[in-house]
Every structure is written in C-alpha cells, then in structure tokens.
Amino acid sequence: MIGTLPSRSIYFAGVLALLPGLTSCQRADVDRVQGYVEGEFVYVASPMPGALLELNVRRGEHVEAGAPLFALDDAEERAARDEAAGRLAQARASLTDATKGQRPTEIESLQAQIEHAKVALELSQSELARHEKLMASRATSIEEIERLRARVSQDRKRVAQLEADLKTAQLGARSDQIAAAEANVGALEAALARAEWELGQSRQAAPQAGVVFDTIYRQGEWVAAGKPVVVLLPPQNIKVRAFVSQQRVGSLQLGNAVRVLVDGVAEPFEGKLSFISPKAEYTPPVIYSQENRNKLVFLVEIHFAPEVAARLHPGQPVDVQLGGR
Numbered sequence: 001m002i003g004t005l006p007s008r009s010i011y012f013a014g015v016l017a018l019l020p021g022l023t024s025c026q027r028a029d030v031d032r033v034q035g036y037v038e039g040e041f042v043y044v045a046s047p048m049p050g051a052l053l054e055l056n057v058r059r060g061e062h063v064e065a066g067a068p069l070f071a072l073d074d075a076e077e078r079a080a081r082d083e084a085a086g087r088l089a090q091a092r093a094s095l096t097d098a099t100k101g102q103r104p105t106e107i108e109s110l111q112a113q114i115e116h117a118k119v120a121l122e123l124s125q126s127e128l129a130r131h132e133k134l135m136a137s138r139a140t141s142i143e144e145i146e147r148l149r150a151r152v153s154q155d156r157k158r159v160a161q162l163e164a165d166l167k168t169a170q171l172g173a174r175s176d177q178i179a180a181a182e183a184n185v186g187a188l189e190a191a192l193a194r195a196e197w198e199l200g201q202s203r204q205a206a207p208q209a210g211v212v213f214d215t216i217y218r219q220g221e222w223v224a225a226g227k228p229v230v231v232l233l234p235p236q237n238i239k240v241r242a243f244v245s246q247q248r249v250g251s252l253q254l255g256n257a258v259r260v261l262v263d264g265v266a267e268p269f270e271g272k273l274s275f276i277s278p279k280a281e282y283t284p285p286v287i288y289s290q291e292n293r294n295k296l297v298f299l300v301e302i303h304f305a306p307e308v309a310a311r312l313h314p315g316q317p318v319d320v321q322l323g324g325r
Helices: 004-031 075-099 104-134 142-171 175-200
Strands: 032-039 042-045 050-055 068-072 203-205 210-215 228-233 238-245 257-262 269-280 297-303 317-321
Touching: 068 228, 075 175, 104 142, 238 317
Parallel strands: none
Antiparallel strands: 032 238, 032 317, 042 228, 050 068, 068 203, 210 228, 238 297, 257 269, 257 317, 269 297
16 A cells, blocks of 8 residues: 555656646647638629630630630621611711701802892882872773782782791701600710720620639630639638637637648748637527537638739638638
C-alpha cells in the first residue's frame, strides 16, 4: 500500500498534465473545419436566336471586361434595322413637307389665277357702271343691270376665294396633321432604336473580367434565345463554403478574418467571413436534446480579394481556420 501511493500520485499528475493539451486540441478541432471552394458563374447569353457565327474565346482563357465573346448570325436583325431606318426617313420627309407650304409653281399658279380674277372683276364693274349711266336714257333694262351686279358680286367672291387659297397654300398642313406626323416620327424612332438594340445583342462581350470556365456551343450550331453560350468565372465570385458546429457559430461575426489551408500550398489564403446561415443544416426530429444539439451545423461563406481568389479552383477541398489563428 505504501509503495503504490507514489505511483498513483504520478498517474494523476500525468493526467493533469495532459488536460491542457487535450483542451487545446479540442479547441483546435472546433476552430478548424473542412470546406470546399465554390464559384458563382456568369452565364453569357443573347436574347436573340441565331446560328453561332463566331466564338472568340476558348475554355480556360482569361478575358478582360468588354472583350468579345461570341457573335450570332445577324442577317435578319440587320434587315429589320435597315427597314426601320427607311421608314423613319420617310416619316421625317413627310413631316418636313407638312410644315411647308405648297410648291413654288403651285403658289405661282394661284397668284396668276388671282390676277385673272381681278381683271375679270374690273371688267364687270366697268360694264356695270356703263349700264347704270345708260339707265337715265333708258338705253338698257333693269334686268341687265341686275345681271351685271350679280356678275360683279360673283367676280369679287372669286377673288376673295383665290386669295384665301393662296394664304392656305403658304401656311402648310393643319396643326393636327403636323402633330400626327410628329407622333409617327417618334414611334418610328423608337422602332429604329429597338432594331439597333436587337442587332447589337447578336454580339456579346464579357460583362466583367474572368476565366472562361466553359463554352457550351460550337461554331455553326443554332443557339436559341436566352441560352448561354459562354460561362465566365470572375475571381470575385470565388468563395469557400464550410459548415460550423453550433458550439462555435455563436462566436463568429461577419467580417472575421479567416485563414484557408489548401493541400500543396504552403501559405494560407487570407479571407473574411461574408455570410453566416440563419438556419441549421440539421433539425432534430423532436426536441433539442444535448445529443442532437451537437449535430447542428451552420453554413458559412468566406470571400477573398480577387487576386487571392484567382488562385483557388471550384470543387477544391480546403481546411478553414476560423478566427484567422
């Protein structure tokens, strides 16, 4: 009995010495979780259908923003644009013509008719005056004088009518006709803008810089409207997803520094916690017992600077060191 006391004391001392190490290992296990790299792809498509005429990129190639990606056959869209441009030119010419008076030769014809009518009026007035003088000597009749008076009145109205026609010819179309012509021009301008937009959509450029992850169609194949042709992976769309236990998620905050470890790479990737799921990935069947609580995990996401994210690859397994430690 006396001989066993020292050995038992040594045993308990050894256990106590191991406890800090076990605690630190458990802490390390909680801080380090497994995850994987995921990419949010950009699917570049055209709203217009057509045969794939040009494919300007290859899979795995890096492209800058604005670089041409592909072009569809645009013969139909080009014809529609030309037709819309022709209709607009016609409508603008009609509007210009409506705001003008009649042609100079037509104006000159009306002026000549007015001069002729004025001469006829002068002759009828002179003849009426002459017959009124003859009335005193009874060399004419009352009926003849009435006839001449009616003729003078008719000639005077003819002159007034032609002068009014001349003013109308110089004014151009009526205001409501001009307004209708202007509205028609506006509608055709919108139709031309739409036709030009549709023509432009047959060629698509990279909306942002990134890697060509995939090309779905080959040159010469028919592409339906809205079907993606090129799949881009911008570096800022690369992130790491991991699942954290419920014991650890309560201490995490958005913006926390995170280190991601990749097999075969000596230096860790520095990132920041950008998302913490509000829902657990596992729900116990009845109640939250202590045993079931240990099975709860929450999705978190880590984003990186574009130059850092460009070195990661979607699908790659990683280790996530929470807290940046």
